[in-house]
Amino acid sequence: MKKLINAPENVVEESMAGLAAAYRQVLTAHFGPNFLRRVDAPVNGKVSVISGGGSGHEPLHGGFVGRGMLDAACPGAVFTSPTPDQMLAATEAVHGGRGVLHIVKNYTGDVMNFEMAAELARAQGIEVEAVVINDDVAVKDSLYTAGRRGVGTTVLAEKICGAAAEEGQSLEQLAALCRKVNAAGRSMGMALTSCTVPHAGKPTFELATDEMEMGIGIHGEPGRERMKLRRADEVTDLLLQPVLDDLALGSGSEVLLFVNGMGGTPLLELFIIYRRAQELLQERGISVARNLVGPYITSLEMAGASITLLRLDDELKHFWDAPVWTPALRWGI
Amino acid sequence: MKKLINAPENVVEESMAGLAAAYRQVLTAHFGPNFLRRVDAPVNGKVSVISGGGSGHEPLHGGFVGRGMLDAACPGAVFTSPTPDQMLAATEAVHGGRGVLHIVKNYTGDVMNFEMAAELARAQGIEVEAVVINDDVAVKDSLYTAGRRGVGTTVLAEKICGAAAEEGQSLEQLAALCRKVNAAGRSMGMALTSCTVPHAGKPTFELATDEMEMGIGIHGEPGRERMKLRRADEVTDLLLQPVLDDLALGSGSEVLLFVNGMGGTPLLELFIIYRRAQELLQERGISVARNLVGPYITSLEMAGASITLLRLDDELKHFWDAPVWTPALRWGI
Secondary structure, eight states, rough: OOOOOOOOOGGGHHHHHHHHHHHHTEEETTTTHHHHHHHEEEEEEEEEEEEEEEEEEEETTGGBSSSSSBBBBEEEETTTTOOOHHHHHHHHOOOOSEEEEEEESSSSSHHHHHHHHHHHHHHOOOOOOEEEOOOSSSSSSSTTBBSSSOOOOHHHHHHHHHHHHHTOOOHHEEEEEEEHHHEEEEEEESSOOOHHHHHTTSSSSOTTTTEEEETOOTOOOOOOHHHHHOOOHHHHHHHHHHHHHHOOOOTTOOOEEEEEEOOOSOOHHHHHHHHHHHHHHHTTEEEEEEEEOOSSSTTTTEEEEEEEEEEHHHHHHHHSSSOOSSSSSSSSO | OSSOSSGGGGGGHHHHHHHEEEEEEEEEEEEETTTTEEETSSOOTTTTTEEEEEETTTTTTGGGGGGBBSSSEEEEEEEEEOOOOHHHHHHHHHOOSSOOOEEEOHHHHHHHHHHHHHHHHHHHHHOOEEEEEOOBBOOSSBBTTTSSSSOOOOHHHHHHHHHHHHHOOOHHHHHHHHHHHHHEEEEEEEESSSOBOOOOOBBSSSSOTTEEETTTTTTTTOOEEEEEEEHHHHHHHHHHHHHHHHHHHHHOEEEEEEEESSSOOHHHHHHOOOOOOHHHHTTTTTTEEEEEEEEEOOOTTTEEEEEEEEEEHHHHHHHSOEEEEESSSSEEE
16 A cells, blocks of 8 residues: 555544645644534634544545535545534534534435434534535445435535535525535546545555546445446446436527546546537537536545536526635635 | 546546646646646735646645646646646746746756747847756765755745745746745655656556655665665654754744645554654654645655755745645645
């Protein structure tokens, strides 16, 4: 295993400490239980927005803590759900009096642990709403999930709900908005190579040198089909078609096109995929009104990419465009 | 070779087209000869700033085209210098009447081809100044270079000189500022794995599973020493010490700490390096007043990292903090 780490058991805490040191003006790290929080939270009069999940998907979620996005993020061990005490402590720490929205990716452990934390917080009189993101069209159930997995749309939901919270929306409004984003977003991913979890010390799965895995999950869970390598344009079509079918997007629709890198794929390649995806959408009369290109929800050093489409309307565009200042997304500030 | 490409000969053009499609409001692509230019260039009354080099180091340089940074970037084939006609065409295209600054990384082909373009532009009455960046302390001469190689400081020089150009500095002032940045910046890098140039189809070099290469160049050129893998903290010390020695930084100095990923190294690991680097600087009484962490000058999918330190003063901090809007760096706008 070749990694720039000290010891597998210290990876998450040391990385959190580095992130907090680099972005002192944006966030701080809390240890035991572990969470990252906005430096100015609780922000008075604002509903707080929290997410979390296993580490190894950086910048998700810690890189999205900051003004206009998350109030706190709870990183678990690599590819392992955070524990309820993390989400409870984060909820208590950033609760500003108007309630807390939990944005949860649909993995069995995440959903269960966030639920437990929400119950404990409610017992203390903190209003909590949880919305589960399940946007991955690749497979119905999978290794860690009942139902669809939560992937790329999570990033978009965190941005959009974070902006709406900043503008003063109520907890009820935010939960409805988050459900709307989840309903309007769909994703599919693929991998050229595996990744190696530090504690495991060996690749999660094996792919032959001429093979790729279509519909892969962000922990290397099996996808739809293992197939021979194809050209980037064909791969793009294979990723985009099921997403388009599932969203039933017609000509004249507007979308946000999110081309995500899994970690080990160069930007050079992501823009080749973006080019083809945009071309294909144009052919269908679908307009790419907003976009995001880069490694935002990753699987350690896995080579591969995913495509997320989000059906847009004026409300979603407004919140997408709103100012944000986090380690990984920043504009308007 | 596992890559998300269509054909090696189309990688650069297709990726340029994707970048330009994704950032229509920021830049446009010109083909034959190839360059990327600010959508609003030439900006009247402003000196233009241009850079370029082989592709495969993305986001460098095309990802730094935009307001507050570069007016144009000339991408060569992967790891291959751009040709003089690219730099000449870009210079003509963005020249706004006050001259053009060429920021050139110290590789023999880049320096020669930029020089030729500058001479041809001058023959047309366009004032051109070129500044060569040579900040890599790892080796004196190397595979593609006489003298030190140009690496991480290039990113910082493009940001700082771009901001100064935006504020109306003259060509002479900008060239002096760029030389100042080059004199104040030093870097060293390392690799855990090789990368594969699309045209070559096989890894540039081989490293055993328990080896790393210290002092690696951004094209996989040999470094100082091939050694057994070490812990991240030790690797950080080995990268930072030669940089500190070369800059002769004393207690009380202020620096920008730039922890750069080579492409295939997860953010999780880069922040582990950042944490140790900052700790070590603190021990020496050196204050990290600004920072940058992420893959900004890469070697395709190579796993590894580099550290750049830039000695800061009020002038450099001012221009670093100035608003910028490019695909890869954006703040204040």
